[in-house]
Amino acid sequence: MKTKSVLLALIFFVGMSCKKQETDPIPASGEIKLGAILDLTGDYSEEGLAGKAAIELSIASLNQRYAAAGSSLRFSCTYADTRMDTNLTLTAAKAMYAGGIRLLVAGPGNSAELKSIKSFLDANQMLALTCFSSSPSLSIPNDYIFRLITDDNVQGQALVKMMQYDSIKALIPIWREDTYGTGLYQTVKQKFEAQGGTVLSGISYKPGATNYEEMIATIATQVLAAMAQYGSSKVAVLLISYQEAVDFLRTAAGVNNLSQIKWYGCDANVQKASLAADPVAAPFASAVRFLAPIMGIGTAGRLPATANDLASQIFAKTGLNPDAYVLTAYDAVQIYGLAYNIVQAYDAARIKTILPSVCESYNYLGIGRKLNASGDLASANYIFWTVNPIPGGFGWDSYATWMEDGDYILPK
Numbered sequence: 001m002k003t004k005s006v007l008l009a010l011i012f013f014v015g016m017s018c019k020k021q022e023t024d025p026i027p028a029s030g031e032i033k034l035g036a037i038l039d040l041t042g043d044y045s046e047e048g049l050a051g052k053a054a055i056e057l058s059i060a061s062l063n064q065r066y067a068a069a070g071s072s073l074r075f076s077c078t079y080a081d082t083r084m085d086t087n088l089t090l091t092a093a094k095a096m097y098a099g100g101i102r103l104l105v106a107g108p109g110n111s112a113e114l115k116s117i118k119s120f121l122d123a124n125q126m127l128a129l130t131c132f133s134s135s136p137s138l139s140i141p142n143d144y145i146f147r148l149i150t151d152d153n154v155q156g157q158a159l160v161k162m163m164q165y166d167s168i169k170a171l172i173p174i175w176r177e178d179t180y181g182t183g184l185y186q187t188v189k190q191k192f193e194a195q196g197g198t199v200l201s202g203i204s205y206k207p208g209a210t211n212y213e214e215m216i217a218t219i220a221t222q223v224l225a226a227m228a229q230y231g232s233s234k235v236a237v238l239l240i241s242y243q244e245a246v247d248f249l250r251t252a253a254g255v256n257n258l259s260q261i262k263w264y265g266c267d268a269n270v271q272k273a274s275l276a277a278d279p280v281a282a283p284f285a286s287a288v289r290f291l292a293p294i295m296g297i298g299t300a301g302r303l304p305a306t307a308n309d310l311a312s313q314i315f316a317k318t319g320l321n322p323d324a325y326v327l328t329a330y331d332a333v334q335i336y337g338l339a340y341n342i343v344q345a346y347d348a349a350r351i352k353t354i355l356p357s358v359c360e361s362y363n364y365l366g367i368g369r370k371l372n373a374s375g376d377l378a379s380a381n382y383i384f385w386t387v388n389p390i391p392g393g394f395g396w397d398s399y400a401t402w403m404e405d406g407d408y409i410l411p412k
Contacts, residue, residue, distance in 0.1 A: 038052060051109075108133065150295055169230045223257055238264045240268075259284065262289055267292065271294075285394075299412075
C-alpha cells in the first residue's frame with residue numbers, strides 16, 4: 001500500500017513545475033475549502049473578476065491532478081464581493097471563518113482591506129495567501145499573512161530608477177490617503193530625495209473624493225513653478241491611485257501645462273481597460289507617456305509561455321487582460337494544493353509553517369516565489385506599461401523593465 005501511495009503522489013505532482021518532487025501520500029477524500037475576498041461589482045472589479053477567473057482555472061487544474069492520482073479530494077472556493085469596503089471585508093472574513101474556511105486565497109483586493117482583517121486572521125489562525133496587497137506596513141514576520149508579490153519598497157525603487165533614467169529632477173505627487181497610497185508615496189519620496197531629487201508638496205486625497213478640478217488646479221500651480229525652475233523635461237507628476245486615475249487624467253487633459261511634462265502611475269493603474277477606453281483620459285495618457293510599473297513576469301519584451309497561455313485563458317473567460325497580480329492568483333491556489341498534500345490536514349497553523357519552503361521550490365509561470373522573512377515575495381523585476389494608440393482607439397503596451405538584480409532599466 002505504501003508503494004501505491006507514493007506512486008499516486010508522484011502522478012499528482014507531475015507538471016506542477018516545482019524544483020523537487022514531494023512523495024507524501026495524498027488524502028483519499030474530502031473537500032478543501034478556500035475563500036476569496038474580492039471586488040466583483042465595484043469600481044475596481046476588473047482585477048477582482050480576472051482574479052476570480054484565475055482562481056477557477058487553478059482549482060480546475062488542481063482537482064484534475066487529484067483525480068488523475070486516484071483521489072476523490074477536491075478543492076473549492078467561496079467568493080465574497082466587498083467592493084473594496086473595509087467593513088464588508090471584515091464581515092466577509094468572519095462569515096467565511098464561521099463557515100469553516102481557514103484558508104484565504106488571492107484577496108483581499110488591496111492593502112487597506114487586508115489591514116482591516118489582519119487582527120482577526122492572527123487571532124483565529126486564519127491564513128491568507130494574497131497577491132493584491134503590497135503596502136510595506138503589512139510586512140510583518142510570523143503573522144498569518146503571506147504575499148506572493150513584493151512590497152512597495154521594491155515598486156518605489158523601480159519608479160525612482162525610471163525617473164532617474166528620464167532625468168527627472170522635480171516630482172509633484174498625487175496620492176490616495178490609505179494604507180497603500182500613503183505607503184507608496186512615502187517610499188518614493190524618501191528614495192527620490194535620497195538621490196538628490198526634489199519632491200514638491202503635491203496633494204493627497206481621501207478615498208471617495210471627487211473634487212478633481214480643484215485638486216488638478218493645485219497640481220498645475222506647482223507644476224508651473226517647477227517648470228520655471230527646472231525646465232519641463234525635468235518635471236513629472238506621480239499619480240498613486242486606483243480607478244480614480246481616469247478622473248484625474250481626464251481632468252488634467254484640460255489644463256495646458258500638464259501635457260508638457262511626463263506622468264507616472266502605479267501598479268494599481270496597469271492594464272486597466274477603463275483607462276484605455278476613456279475618450280479623454282486615454283489620449284492624454286498617451287501624450288504624456290503615462291508610465292505605470294507592476295511586478296513583472298518575464299520582461300517587457302518577453303512573457304514566458306506558461307504565463308502567456310494562462311493570460312489567454314483568463315482573457316477568454318472575462319474579456320480582460322490580466323496583470324501579473326491576477327496571474328499570481330493562479331499560483332496561490334497551486335501552492336495551497338502542494339502545502340496541503342504535505343500536511344495532510346486542513347490545519348492553517350501547520351500549513352503556515354511549511355508555506356515558505358513550498359514557495360521556495362515553486363516556479364510555474366516563470367517567476368520564483370521565494371519569500372523573505374516577512375512572508376512577502378523576496379524579489380522581482382518590474383515592468384513599466386504605457387497607453388499607446390491602436391487601430392480604433394488606445395491600448396496598453398509594455399515599455400521597459402526595471403531589473404532588480406543590478407538596479408537598471410532595460411528598454412523593450
